[in-house]
Amino acid sequence: MATNGTTTKPPPMPSPLRNSKFLQSNMRILVTGGAGFIGSHLVDRLMQNEKNEVIVADNYFTGSKDNLKKWIGHPRFELIRHDVTEPLMVEVDQIYHLACPASPIFYKYNPVKTIKTNVIGTLNMLGLAKRVGARILLTSTSEVYGDPLVHPQTESYWGNVNPIGVRSCYDEGKRVAETLMFDYHRQHGIEIRIARIFNTYGPRMNIDDGRVVSNFIAQALRGEALTVQKPGTQTRSFCYVSDMVDGLMRLMEGDQTGPINIGNPGEFTMVELAETVKELIKPDVEIKMVENTPDDPRQRKPDISKAKEVLGWEPKVKLREGLPLMEEDFRLRLGVLKK
Ligand SMILES: NC(=O)c1ccc[n+]([C@@H]2O[C@H](COP(=O)([O-])OP(=O)(O)OC[C@H]3O[C@@H](n4cnc5c(N)ncnc54)[C@H](O)[C@@H]3O)[C@@H](O)[C@H]2O)c1
């Protein structure tokens, strides 16, 4: 097991059933937040392996059963309505812990609940991992770097985070979740994995979830002006969801605790993103500048050297290839056919 020089105890024994020849599946995997955007794509990949049994626990705050409809009723799949701020008793070998609202408008909607989800929810999932000897992966975020003063961001950078701002419930919440992961690792020998995810996009994002790529595509298809929040020079790096899922699974299966940045280093200003969406989807759409929200990070780009080196991972899908795939899904859901 990777130690980062910190582990003092061996992990608890995994379930003896893991190697049973008589069960239908050998690996029971819990995905919290599995009814959401990234989670449901992860479930699709995990279900492709016939040796996996997948349990999703989700409270449907921002996720939907619709994202999992092809698996409902499948003998290797189980869906539980569950809020991770409450304890969960299941017997599993791996936990992908994704449950948490991710879009700023949703995580700011009930900030106290967002903190509880990050802190109590992660404590509960670590308690579960400890009881059953499961390996646990946390989907942390590039927001742990705050408004970064180091560019691009490496995992060794400690960040520049406002502890009392309107985004703090999310970024400080995820920072505490990372701390809890390492404390359980050091104190109890739990096998942990931490992914620091950078902005991810793709089919199944909530149409009105307020994140920039979904906003611009939905606006273009509805013939509404693309709303670039000022100043428009702020940057983000956008990773297509299939690349993200591949990175998360490699991290889970590998021997490194992380934290490891998983994201696409292609960096764009929000004006550049709007112009790309306009060119690809609706050349006559208007782009308008609107007010921004407090503490919006000014620049963000992952340094993925570590992911390349220890996971052999790098993203394959470029923004110009991923946007049309997302457009297709949004057209279907919005009922706007291509002319
Ligand atoms: N998409 C991104 O760009 C991005 C970037 C960085 C980190 N992440 C992280 O990845 C994870 C998934 O993000 P996503 O984009 O798929 O978001 P999402 O909102 O689509 O999915 C989150 C899921 O968690 C569920 N959930 C929320 N609170 C819960 C609770 N208390 N109990 C049980 N379920 C709960 C929601 O119903 C939803 O299904 C999150 O942890 C997020 O912080 C995402």
Ligand SMILES: O=C(O)[C@H]1O[C@H](OP(=O)(O)OP(=O)(O)OC[C@H]2O[C@@H](n3ccc(=O)[nH]c3=O)[C@H](O)[C@@H]2O)[C@H](O)[C@@H](O)[C@@H]1O
């Ligand atoms: O990758 C991450 O680590 C984090 O990134 C995002 O947070 P953010 O980058 O603020 O995401 P958006 O709301 O999509 O905003 C991106 C940029 O687009 C701008 N924006 C947003 C919406 C819009 O209509 N127009 C617009 O210009 C925002 O001002 C911001 O500068 C995610 O929503 C978080 O879940 C995630 O943890």
